[in-house]
Amino acid sequence: MEVAAAAAPAPAPAPANPAQHPPGVLMKDLPGMPGTPSGLALRVTQLLLAAVSLAAMSSTSDFASVSAFCYIVAAAILQCVWSLSVAMVDIYALLVKRCLRNRWLVTFFAIGDMITVTVTFSGACAAAGITVLIDDDLSICSMNHCPSFMSSVAMAFMCSFSLSPSFILNLWAVASSRILA
Amino acid sequence: MEVAAAAAPAPAPAPANPAQHPPGVLMKDLPGMPGTPSGLALRVTQLLLAAVSLAAMSSTSDFASVSAFCYIVAAAILQCVWSLSVAMVDIYALLVKRCLRNRWLVTFFAIGDMITVTVTFSGACAAAGITVLIDDDLSICSMNHCPSFMSSVAMAFMCSFSLSPSFILNLWAVASSRILA
Numbered sequence: 043m044e045v046a047a048a049a050a051p052a053p054a055p056a057p058a059n060p061a062q063h064p065p066g067v068l069m070k071d072l073p074g075m076p077g078t079p080s081g082l083a084l085r086v087t088q089l090l091l092a093a094v095s096l097a098a099m100s101s102t103s104d105f106a107s108v109s110a111f112c113y114i115v116a117a118a119i120l121q122c123v124w125s126l127s128v129a130m131v132d133i134y135a136l137l138v139k140r141c142l143r144n145r146w147l148v149t150f151f152a153i154g155d156m157i158t159v160t161v162t163f164s165g166a167c168a169a170a171g172i173t174v175l176i177d178d179d180l181s182i183c184s185m186n187h188c189p190s191f192m193s194s195v196a197m198a199f200m201c202s203f204s205l206s207p208s209f210i211l212n213l214w215a216v217a218s219s220r221i222l223a
Numbered sequence: 224m225e226v227a228a229a230a231a232p233a234p235a236p237a238p239a240n241p242a243q244h245p246p247g248v249l250m251k252d253l254p255g256m257p258g259t260p261s262g263l264a265l266r267v268t269q270l271l272l273a274a275v276s277l278a279a280m281s282s283t284s285d286f287a288s289v290s291a292f293c294y295i296v297a298a299a300i301l302q303c304v305w306s307l308s309v310a311m312v313d314i315y316a317l318l319v320k321r322c323l324r325n326r327w328l329v330t331f332f333a334i335g336d337m338i339t340v341t342v343t344f345s346g347a348c349a350a351a352g353i354t355v356l357i358d359d360d361l362s363i364c365s366m367n368h369c370p371s372f373m374s375s376v377a378m379a380f381m382c383s384f385s386l387s388p389s390f391i392l393n394l395w396a397v398a399s400s401r402i403l404a
């Protein structure tokens with residue numbers, strides 16, 4: 043977290059108290075935030091999980107007959123586009139060694155993460171409700187593609203769980219910097 | 224937000240820079256946080272919405288045959304218990320005029336809100352998936368209690384939407400105070 047400060051030549055008076063930093067400067071690079079290698083790893087994980095969920099659901103022939111399964115496909119596509127976009131920004135920032143500590147950029151990422159985590163999680167829950175209905179309540183799995191439905195739902199849940207650290211860290215970073223600006 | 228400071232007699236040197244407050248003191252009472260009248264209003268709203276959702280779903284005779292409907296009933300019960308507990312703490316804090324700015328208390332509320340918002344929202348999504356399946360995809364609403372299912376799902380969604388400000392404000396308060404502690 044302090045790599046940039048350590049690599050730079052030591053400034054004349056080291057600040058003893060972090061509360062005395064000039065306003066608007068102190069937005070710590072927590073691991074998992076945009077522009078960090080762990081943030082990029084989170085994005086790639088989300089992208090892969092959403093892609094696998096999309097592939098598993100699309101591979102069934104009859105997903106279009108159930109609204110919840112269409113919704114999870116749309117949610118997975120949205121998730122792929124969002125994670126890919128942020129991953130590309132992360133790769134750019136890592137390549138040119140720029141930190142993404144801009145307040146508005148982090149706010150934008152936090153809002154985007156909130157929207158995608160809501161959409162992906164709701165799609166996963168709705169599809170899980172239908173899958174449990176088919177499998178446990180009606181026991182008509184033999185007529186349906188239950189394994190594909192289940193793997194798609196599981197991947198969508200894992201995708202939304204891997205999204206929540208990104209969202210919470212971005213929100214945390216915005217809230218932490220707010221008080222000093 | 225600055226009412227308390229304005230009502231108190233003016234302190235000798237007004238702090239020019241908020242970053243120079245002593246560490247650990249500055250946790251602002253945002254509207255909607257625990258211990259404020261708007262926070263109490265949010266809790267009462269959540270409690271009422273969860274209770275209506277629970278009542279609407281329980282009034283149907285066959286909800287127990289679908290797992291997702293059982294889950295939304297359990298989620299609504301959990302939500303009622305949580306909102307009632309926090310509302311009682313809020314009422315106590317308002318009556319004795321104590322503010323609930325303790326770091327660990329707000330962290331506890333934020334974690335509890337995160338759990339209940341996840342449970343209530345997932346229950347609403349799962350039940351919504353089943354309701355849409357019954358209503359639109361299979362068109363067997365005449366054989367089922369669609370209006371009750373729909374109103375229960377709508378109330379559960381509104382409950383989770385009214386929970387998210389509480390959760391985000393609590394997380395915001397913890398993150399804001401973190402940097403100064």
